[in-house]
Amino acid sequence: AQKVTQAQTEISVVEKEDVTLDCVYETRDTTYYLFWYKQPPSGELVFLIRRNSFDEQNEISGRYSWNFQKSTSSFNFTITASQVVDSAVYFCALSERVWFSGGYNKLIFGAGTRLAVHP
Amino acid sequence: DARVTQTPRHKVTEMGQEVTMRCQPILGHNTVFWYRQTMMQGLELLAYFRNRAPLDDSGMPKDRFSAEMPDATLATLKIQPSEPRDSAVYFCASGLLTETSGANVLTFGAGSRLTVL
Numbered sequence: 001a002q003k004v005t006q007a008q009t010e011i012s013v014v015e016k017e018d019v020t021l022d023c024v025y026e027t028r029d030t031t032y033y034l035f036w037y038k039q040p041p042s043g044e045l046v047f048l049i050r051r052n053s054f055d056e057q058n059e060i061s062g063r064y065s066w067n068f069q070k071s072t073s074s075f076n077f078t079i080t081a082s083q084v085v086d087s088a089v090y091f092c093a094l095s096e097r098v099w100f101s102g103g104y105n106k107l108i109f110g111a112g113t114r115l116a117v118h119p
Numbered sequence: 120d121a122r123v124t125q126t127p128r129h130k131v132t133e134m135g136q137e138v139t140m141r142c143q144p145i146l147g148h149n150t151v152f153w154y155r156q157t158m159m160q161g162l163e164l165l166a167y168f169r170n171r172a173p174l175d176d177s178g179m180p181k182d183r184f185s186a187e188m189p190d191a192t193l194a195t196l197k198i199q200p201s202e203p204r205d206s207a208v209y210f211c212a213s214g215l216l217t218e219t220s221g222a223n224v225l226t227f228g229a230g231s232r233l234t235v236l
Contacts, residue, residue, distance in 0.1 A: 033222035045210065045227040052222075091162065095222035098175060104150070105222035106175070109162040 002027050002096040004110035012116045013082055021077045021113045023092030029053075033095040033105065034068065034075045039112070040088040048090075051075065082117045089114045121145045125211050125228035133236050137199040140231045142211030143192055151194045152225060153179075153186055154210040162210075168194065169216065201235045208232045 003026040013019050025034065036048040049059065051068050059066045063080045079086055089112045095105040124143040132138055144151050153165040166186040167175040176186060183202070188194045198205055208230040214223035 035222075035224075037227075042229065043208065043232075044229040045212075047224050047226065050222070050224055104167060104169065104174065104216070106164055106167070107152075107162075107222070107225065111161050 002029075002094055002108045004092050004094050004108055006090075006092055006110035006113050008113045009111070010114045010116070012118065014118050015084060016081050017117075018078060018080050019082050019115065019117075021079075021090050021092075021115065023075045023077065023110060025073050025075065025092070025094045027073075027094060027096070029097055032097070035093040035095075035107065036066070036075075036077050037091045037093060037109075038088045039091065045091065048077075079115075082115075084117050084119055087115060087117045121226070123211055123213050123226050123228035125209075125231050127231055128229060129232045129234075131234045131236065132201055134202055135200045136235075137197065138201045138205075138233060138235075139198075140196045140209050140211075140233070142194040142196075142213075142228060144194060144211070144213030145226055146192070148213035148215050148226075150214045150216045150223060150225075151188060152212045152214075153194070153196050154212065154227075156208045156210060156230070157206075165196070165209075198233075201233075203235045206233055206235050 005024045032053045034051045037045045039045050065078045067076045091112045092110045093107045098106050126141045151168040156162050165179045171188040185197045210230045212225040212227040214225045216223045
């Protein structure tokens, strides 16, 4: 079965520190998608990135970077020079292909990592 | 920015009462998902619609939950009768699925926090 593991329940850092959030996944699909979503204290889930299984290039967007390693089934997320506004719960998710009902991709979420950035 | 709108944001009710949560997906999106978030279970998929048709509700307790899309601008999730274990945050999300989009990016609403006493 598809599974996403975010082993770090909570991380606490001081502003300007770099922090890496780990995500390990399990899937039998050969084509799949990985996502990161952010849930700030206001509650909504905000999309950060989508990566498909054929694209192993790492990605950088400002202070955010993602390291996708198929060999270790990991899709880690690093925030460089963290800021207080980065405090949130971060979810890693994996698409699971559902073959009935015309087929669709269902998101399987990890348990989330709560990041607290202190001034 | 286009948003998914959910109402109510907060609802406190007593066990046995009917609860209806509403969602306005982003105009033009053809898929709608209902997720439930609890501390114990995390984020779980309850129902999925494509072009207003309910295609997967296997995650939903059938005896008390129902989900519908009466039109393209409204999705509803109803619980009747509600129970304390239904207390959770319910999220609606919408996305645009095309032939080549693969797993589409979902835009989530702010959630409806339900407390059943």
